[in-house]
Amino acid sequence: MTVAAEFGGASRPHAGGPTSPEKVLAPVLSAFWDVPESWTLETYLRHEGYEGARKALAMAPDDVIAYVKDSGLRGRGGAGFPTGMKWQFIPQGDGKPHYLVVNADESEPGTCKDIPLLFANPHALIEGIVIACHAIRSNRAFIYLRGEVVPVLRRLHEAVREAYAAGYLGKDVLGSGLDLDVTVHAGAGAYICGEETALLDSLEGRRGQPRLRPPFPAVAGLYACPTVVNNVESIASVPAILNKGKDWFRTMGSEKSPGFTLYSLSGHVANPGQYEGPLGITLRQLLDISGGMRPGHRLKFWTPGGSSTPMFTEEHLDVPLDYEGVGAAGSMLGTKALQCFDETTCVVRAVTRWTEFYAHESCGKCTPCREGTYWLVQLLRDIEAGKGRLEDLDKLGDIADNINGKSFCALGDGAASPIFSSLQYFRAEYEEHITGKGCPFDPAKSTLWADNDAHLGVNA
Template sequence: MMSVATEDGGTTRPGSGTETTPEKLLTPVLSAFWDDPESWTLESYRRHDGYEGLRKALAMPPDDVIALVKEAGLRGRGGAGFPTGMKWQFIPQGDGKPHYLVVNADESEPGTCKDIPLLHANPHALIEGIVIACHAIRSHHAFVYLRGEVVPVLRRLHHAVAEAYAAGYLGANIQGSGFDLEVTVHAGAGAYICGEETALLDSLEGRRGQPRLRPPFPAVAGLYACPTVVNNVESIASVPAIVHRGKDWFRSMGSEKSPGFTLYSLSGHVARPGQYEAPLGVTLRQLLDISGGMRPGHRLKFWTPGGSSTPLLTDEHLDVPLDYEGVGAAGSMLGTKALQCFDETTCVVRAVTRWTEFYAHESCGKCTPCREGTYWLVQLLRDIEAGKGNPADLDKLADIADNINGKSFCALGDGAASPIFSSLKYFRAEYEEHLDGRGCPFDPARSTAWADSAHLEVNA
């Protein structure tokens, strides 16, 4: 994946009419020096104002840091968009218990690919954000739960943590402030379900990763039954720039309710896939203009705004503002800003079937709706894709998805149901083309075989 950055870190709002070129929409902050030689080192990070935000934060009372992040309007970048400062504020103070910060780096959502490149190219942004966040919530131990398969990133993160300890940014009496902090990097064992925050906490404690019943919420009884904040990598890595440059600078980007910059992961049938850092509220049309559009000779058919667990959208939604409110009003979710773009050569039924197979495989099996529902969705979808389905199966698909949606322990069930609902809404006719022995119209072998058999029946 390539990163796109410009020398000009402008803060023009999308749609304001003041843009001069498509690239002016980009606001490289986290990705500003990804293309530098050895961008991941402490030396490179310091050359780009690294740890200046920490210096300012350590001079502020913890509650003032929380207030700053809250007033800046930073929303969680892990999918739900919950206000980060408000989440920090939920941690009870004066309770006599240890407080923990847990960074969720278990990036596993199909299509989502922002946190791993960020950690690979700029791990010190996360480390600086961790120290600031721990100072704010009065925590002295932080954990980074990283997806275990990405061994090069794991090694690079360990190296960055070691650099931070050696430079006095971690450990005892950080920068002479009297604040102590230990950071533990933990490699997960490859379970998608551990991206759910309470399943992650169970895994971190050495148990099987399964979602917990809430309440109690992690802010009250999280890791080791102590108050815990669980934040996404990008959420924490965005904090140093806010503290260093100020809340007004951050709010000058994005929209009123969704301020700031973020990483959009553009993938699929596009000319130049990659990470595009831009203000919240840009549109897919604008991002496609920057990235060279769809691959030559093809057009956009459908896309996901936030990974495979968000309801898919079509070419009718090219001008939907990509912020939490805009995408929500269009009937989907911004999620992790994983913009998977598919052209007219893609079979919707096939794509949804593959996604559903993933969710069935990754279901932890703790709750019946998800465990049983995803299994039966896969069986139905496979039959439909193979031409063995009938019209009643489409209603059955919707019914099973409805029995999962909102009725499972965690959001995995909702994520599995989303592509079903949205694909039936926009592409029911394409599902119907697969039924009654016809097979997939996008499979030349199947469609030819069906046409030949139909010709023989007509001439019999």
């Protein structure tokens, strides 16, 4: 994916098929990404910026929580837990400070929605922070951002400065009596810090490793105080709900998965980018409006939510991309990272690269993940090189089974997912590597190799 495609947004996509973009897409967060200087406070205010915050600050905190809960907004970071319910878990009258932590440590292979959002429209997040902190009675928020994305870090710092200068942050926000300070923290680039409790440890200055739960962050989170940890897109979606109404929000999506969301389309597609639409649209519809697969090629396999979700094939093109639809089909919606691979792609090579990533990023705290991912990589490398044996396929499944559900956090589950699903759909391709003593695919015919695995979302 090119930088232009990644950061340009696709709120105005190329119409490459029979489906009309106007009937399918629902640009809200990305509505003015293509406006000059979209990231400035001036531009944001021209597009009803901070109107949602004004309405929320005029409401009682508990009423804001109930409103967001009634809207049906679900977390956009992967698991889809109801956002309002997460806020409701914060104990009240406990005499402790409450914290909001925004997880902007986007690092799931194939996922690229939060970083473009922060780059093009950072004030949507800041306004969402104001609303969320008012709701949970918090005076301090932290944004944990990947430190490698320096341009986004600088732009976010500038947006926070603008918000302070305009009175949207600091003392007595908009005359409401709310005092709110926001700290932008640059992480050091550890995938494990995307796990919420590892992120909290990192914020506190310790090595980022998952914590044992319970206690959960809502009871004992940052500095052992009640803490809400939300994804960037989750918080940035709140202002539009408060401004335009929960009923408006529910006109999009499905009953159990309402609203709009960002789909990150990448890989062997004609026009990769961010496509913002209602939950429940299908990959077929997204491919129709984005120009489809690259000319002359067909879809072979794809991920609905990044590499840690079980892969799908061409037969799943019409699966509704919401939490229930994808779950019923045997995968997870995750981060809506739709990585599409055509017939030139070697499944074994792709899964090997993903597994190498998980082995490298394992924090080493638990044995199943630390040892299991290492041995998965050894087996996969041998199979890809034509040195494997047929019994290695059962061994792959056995090791993945010993990781899945038995590791300390979800990293192990994510590492096992592509193993299980690739063996389910492409076992014959694994066997071909073994019986044919090598990979049958020509690297020259796939753009994956030419770009050093960039399309896989892996740093080669």
